[in-house]
Amino acid sequence: MPKISRRASQTPSSKIRRVFNKSLGHDDWVKFTVGEPDFDTDQTIIEAAYQAALMGNTHYVHNAGIFPLRQQLAKKFYEDQHLTVNPETELMVTNGGTEAIYLALQAIVEPGDEVIMPGPQWTPYPMLTTLNHGKAVICKVHEKDGFQYTEENLRRSITPNSRILILNSPCNPTGGMAGRSTLEMVAKVAKEFDLWVLSDEVYEKLVYDGNEHISIASLPEMKERTIIINSFSKSYAMTGWRVGFMMAPAALMQVMVKLHELETSCCNVPAQYAALAALNMDQVVTGRMLEQYAKRREILVKGLNRISGVSCVPPKGTFYAFANVKELGVPSDELVERMMDEVGLAVVPGTAFGEDGEGFLRFSFAVSEKTIEEGLERFETFVKSLRQ
Template identity: 35%
Template sequence: MRDFVSESAKRLEASPIRAILDRAAALRASGKDVIPFSAGEPDFPTPEPIKQAAMKAIADNYSHYASNRGLPALRKILSRMIETSTSVSYDPESEILITSSGAEALNNSLLTFINPGDEVIIPTPAFVSYKNLVKFAGGTFVDVPLRAENGFQLDADEIERHITPRTKMIVLNNPNNPSGAVYERAALEKVSELAVRHDLLVISDEMYSRLVYDDAEFISMAALPGMRERTIVISGFSKSYAMTGWRLGYIAADKALTGMILKVHQYSTTCSPTFIQQGLVDSLELPETEAAVKDMLSAFTRRREAIVKGLQAIDGITPVVPKGAFYVLVDVSATGLTGADFALKLLEEFSVATVPAIGLGDSCGDYIRISYAASDENIAEGLKRLEAFMKSLKKD
């Protein structure tokens, strides 16, 4: 039989995050109590007003096609929310597009603008999807490793050194998964100057924009001079609203960009589930919904403090203190193990699921990623098991 697999599909790599999740699920099925430090999934329930409104939307027969762009009322709400949080104004009629998850938004944006041979600069460590979607589109992934000693902050000079005549786009994730870095204004301004000078597009994945800590300040790339017309902002509801399984995201960008992305969207999902959209229309701006979100944000702040303090107290590993999102990168090189070997042994021997960071950046082979989207109880137990694991390594 001939090889039927497309060259695009062959360029994809299996997600190391999913591999860990699948193995953890198998261990749970066998009776193991696995601590979930791997998935970026808040353990909170979706805010009650959203659930009730979605159920009412089903009962009210919001079960038919919506506009390809999404329900107009939801786009108007998002336009208001974006302008309030970033000062950037988008026309809800032509510059906001509802997608079935942030993942679809990323996929459609890259497929719309990347031709075979186009170079896409991605500062790493970075979410595993970026590299693979660039390759799927036929583009060339250009890795710009960031430095742990600099808190994985953006390095505009290093980015500039990687720009060539074939460079078309820069992909940023701010706050960053997996490093927890929140990019500083000065660095973002330098990168924006590069984008304008070299006439580049920027995808700005802002899924974690509400999850910032200490003195960190989230700044949307689109808010910087000259960037609104060349920035594709991607976000959604999975992280801040604990809606990972609902699969709803959105794109905000200049109408010249969203108009083209819309065509790809039309042939991928047509439209996102209407009852979910209507449920958000009826609940997103309710005070009760915002109160539930603020409670979750407060919990993440508490959990971040607990996980960082606990990791810093364990000899032989070094956490990089995050300023945003809900992940910690941990340097395990002092153990003599790679991040991949460390994560595998920790999972198999002590039932703690983490992610080997090598899958998130070629320079991150000495790191694991820990998600503190887990419950307070799981964080406490996971830290105990991690400490016991480190003691067991010293005995070997």
């Protein structure tokens, strides 16, 4: 058999999908696995895609995306973050947020360059880094610090080969958010060591308790070294539409648009019109989803903290609770396998997000209140069985 790329073949599969796949076909299980809204896409958005297709908008468009959508995204950046963005040269529509991250790493990383990322981290960060010939450098973040970088641990992670620093706020899997003081510290370090900052802001609209999402690109002298990654998936329940977007300095964007052309040409065109409708419609739709998530978050976090040996800091953003189960004395992977087999409960082990996730479990609360309550009962039953 002809040779297969070792780099590609050795890229590990996601533990999230492993748990998800094992749960398939078990309709009686309670599942807190995949990070996907349980709401349907709003009819206004669906209708816009349908009408776009009927009107013949089914052909190639500019590689960076349809201009009306880029114009509206520029308006969004100005209204949300007071960022002035040129829709012609600094914005691109991508096939989801993951492709945007891949493009950024392709455009910047040379063999051996280091990409600093938090540990725990969203699963694809280290994999995409490796596929682009880079080296993932894990900067461990701690629960006591809100799962955010500290200046001490960040500086320890930097070497002469450091090129990019990944910032994920609000963060999957921890639910942590970077406040202004943390962002100012990261900005100071990035400027001192001349680093790019890849700011993953996919969960920007899903924040609680009066917390405010701030983009690091809005800080002084940071727009010129920041790549913002975002998506319509979470805020508008559009995961399957695969529409993401990115903002970056014009010189870098020019390179990424070229790479995007080579890989996928452009994002699905009717889906781009759907995304445009999402931005233009009454944003109360997203607000209603957030209200439901807030209620579910309260039920889940309170329930987890009532279980002996389990603790959970309320997430400031996202729809994930990152529960500390270290007192149970059982490795996260084993806990997850046993819970599926013994009580029909599927959650994601913290190790799905790197070795620094050991001792934690990620619960997605993008599920109904009834599901959360049933899941808490099963989890408590399981934990009690460990004590017997």
